[in-house]
Amino acid sequence: MNALAATSRNFRNAARILGLDSKLERSLLIPFREIKVECTIPKDDGSLVSYVGFRVQHDNARGPMKGGIRYHPEVDPDEVNALAQLMTWKTAVADIPYGGAKGGIGCSPKELSNSELERLTRVFTQKIHDLIGIHTDIPAPDMGTNAQTMAWILDEYSKFHGHSPAVVTGKPIDLGGSLGREAATGRGVVYATEALLAEHGQAIRDLTFVIQGFGNVGSWAARLIHERGGKVIAVSDITGAVKNADGIDIHKLLAHKDKTGSLKDFDGGDSMEPSELLAHECDVLIPCALGGVLKRENAADVKAKFIIEAANHPTDPEADEILSKRGVTILPDIYANSGGVTVSYFEWVQNIQGFMWEEDKVNNELRSSNHVTKKQPSQTRTGRSLGTKQVSNVVALNVDGQKSLDIVEQQDKSSKSSSRTSKPNVAENDNLDTQSSHPKFNDARWKNGTWDLNMFVKDGKMDWDAVIVAEARRRKFLEMYPDSATNERTCGV
Ligand SMILES: NC(=O)c1ccc[n+]([C@@H]2O[C@H](COP(=O)([O-])OP(=O)(O)OC[C@H]3O[C@@H](n4cnc5c(N)ncnc54)[C@H](O)[C@@H]3O)[C@@H](O)[C@H]2O)c1
Numbered sequence: 105m106n107a108l109a110a111t112s113r114n115f116r117n118a119a120r121i122l123g124l125d126s127k128l129e130r131s132l133l134i135p136f137r138e139i140k141v142e143c144t145i146p147k148d149d150g151s152l153v154s155y156v157g158f159r160v161q162h163d164n165a166r167g168p169m170k171g172g173i174r175y176h177p178e179v180d181p182d183e184v185n186a187l188a189q190l191m192t193w194k195t196a197v198a199d200i201p202y203g204g205a206k207g208g209i210g211c212s213p214k215e216l217s218n219s220e221l222e223r224l225t226r227v228f229t230q231k232i233h234d235l236i237g238i239h240t241d242i243p244a245p246d247m248g249t250n251a252q253t254m255a256w257i258l259d260e261y262s263k264f265h266g267h268s269p270a271v272v273t274g275k276p277i278d279l280g281g282s283l284g285r286e287a288a289t290g291r292g293v294v295y296a297t298e299a300l301l302a303e304h305g306q307a308i309r310d311l312t313f314v315i316q317g318f319g320n321v322g323s324w325a326a327r328l329i330h331e332r333g334g335k336v337i338a339v340s341d342i343t344g345a346v347k348n349a350d351g352i353d354i355h356k357l358l359a360h361k362d363k364t365g366s367l368k369d370f371d372g373g374d375s376m377e378p379s380e381l382l383a384h385e386c387d388v389l390i391p392c393a394l395g396g397v398l399k400r401e402n403a404a405d406v407k408a409k410f411i412i413e414a415a416n417h418p419t420d421p422e423a424d425e426i427l428s429k430r431g432v433t434i435l436p437d438i439y440a441n442s443g444g445v446t447v448s449y450f451e452w453v454q455n456i457q458g459f460m461w462e463e464d465k466v467n468n469e470l471r472s473s474n475h476v477t478k479k480q481p482s483q484t485r486t487g488r489s490l491g492t493k494q495v496s497n498v499v500a501l502n503v504d505g506q507k508s509l510d511i512v513e514q515q516d517k518s519s520k521s522s523s524r525t526s527k528p529n530v531a532e533n534d535n536l537d538t539q540s541s542h543p544k545f546n547d548a549r550w551k552n553g554t555w556d557l558n559m560f561v562k563d564g565k566m567d568w569d570a571v572i573v574a575e576a577r578r579r580k581f582l583e584m585y586p587d588s589a590t591n592e593r594t595c596g597v
Contacts, residue, residue: 107186110420137161141231145223157228159207162188169205172246179208194438200449205241213248229260238270245274270455273448282451284466290324292443293414309333314386317393330354340378348373391418398423413437545581
């Protein structure tokens with residue numbers, strides 16, 4: 105089943121369980137905007153080559169759209185669409201003020217030189233720069249892209265719009281990246297795994313783990329599991345697979361991969377067929393590579409009791425059904441890997457504040473963020489007999505759907521716009537005086553053209569998050585009503 109069909113099926117199941125209005129269901133399935141651009145670059149040998157780049161902006165009911173940019177030969181519009189939709193649900197489950205987006209270029213990054221990758225990224229940015237932005241759509245790295253890619257996007261974007269570090273996350277630290285971002289997705293995967301296992305009376309140190317993918321997410325998850333005493337007994341990546349029933353020394357494997365660029369010929373374990381990895385005997389299986397790797401054909405062979413979906417949509421709905429019937433607990437992607445987007449949100453907040461957090465603060469905020477402590481999708485907490493995956497989708501849809509419903513109702517009342525997403529957070533938050541033909545920004549804390557910071561002090565402490573949210577709403581308002589009388593100066597914070 106292709107990625108879009110699988111994601112849409114999960115969504116429809118959740119919509120049915122919630123009894124969602126069919127108009128709203130349809131509206132939430134259709135992306136806000138789909139962008140497809142041609143990117144032609146000169147190669148190093150002077151010949152020309154063309155690639156197709158995509159950006160799908162799925163939904164902005166809860167805030168600016170957010171999602172990675174992937175460079176991979178299999179990138180196609182359906183997959184990008186599915187991944188953008190997943191980002192909407194993921195940011196809703198994580199309860200961060202973002203919507204969902206995703207992008208990609210159909211290319212093999214390993215076959216391009218660094219300067220070719222730079223030219224490609226800059227051309228792609230030139231084509232989409234008007235449609236992304238700090239309060240519109242904020243790209244991040246994904247498979248095949250990294251901090252350097254984000255640095256090129258930031259530099260190219262800034263040529264058009266002025267210095268704008270918050271337009272991308274996952275940047276190099278020197279350009280405004282966040283400490284802790286590189287490890288964040290893997291770290292979030294491990295926090296989420298710990299929380300799930302605790303519900304089952306188990307702990308990482310007592311269990312065996314198999315990990316598919318040893319890139320950013322897989323290697324950090326493996327390292328942190330190893331450091332907590334868990335036994336990682338098999339690992340694979342595109343170059344091969346390695347196993348050791350006594351547990352692989354992950355630090356040694358990382359050093360070997362750094363030195364040779366491959367998992368092959370590692371002397372701390374035996375090599376194995378990568379195709380046998382998913383069916384390897386273990387307690388916990390963590391797919392950290394591609395989507396759709398667990399399907400009808402191989403689901404029955406899985407021996408693990410827990411599957412942690414660190415990759416995006418690694419389990420298709422048919423495999424889900426087979427595995428759930430066999431009593432395997434699946435921690436869904438939109439919950440399990442949301443640590444990455446959560447710390448991306450922290451990075452964006454730091455950029456807007458013009459302030460840098462210590463790494464410990466980032467990790468502690470991640471640990472105590474909603475996605476770990478409050479919104480864990482468990483059957484027991486919902487009191488309904490749903491799989492964790494269904495519950496997660498229901499939580500997401502409940503959060504995002506309710507916001508969208510508020511917006512649709514507001515729009516119906518004001519009849520001011522034909523677009524469902526063109527007047528979101530402002531009206532919803534009562535910051536809009538709609539009676540006037542020149543609507544005024546209506547927030548008691550905005551006085552004489554600046555924020556009254558005294559009104560943001562809570563329990564003797566400045567609530568900077570509240571300032572940022574208020575300012576984001578005001579800017580949104582100004583975007584929508586450029587003639588508004590309040591457009592006299594920018595925020596003085
Ligand atoms: N990086 C993030 O912050 C983040 C956040 C959320 C979700 N994800 C998802 O996690 C997954 C991995 O992302 P990443 O950032 O670690 O990417 P990455 O490019 O750093 O690593 C991908 C890994 O998968 C391996 N791989 C590719 N094809 C494979 C195959 N056929 N068999 C075995 N291994 C294979 C690669 O060799 C590499 O080790 C993706 O699905 C991505 O969408 C990433």
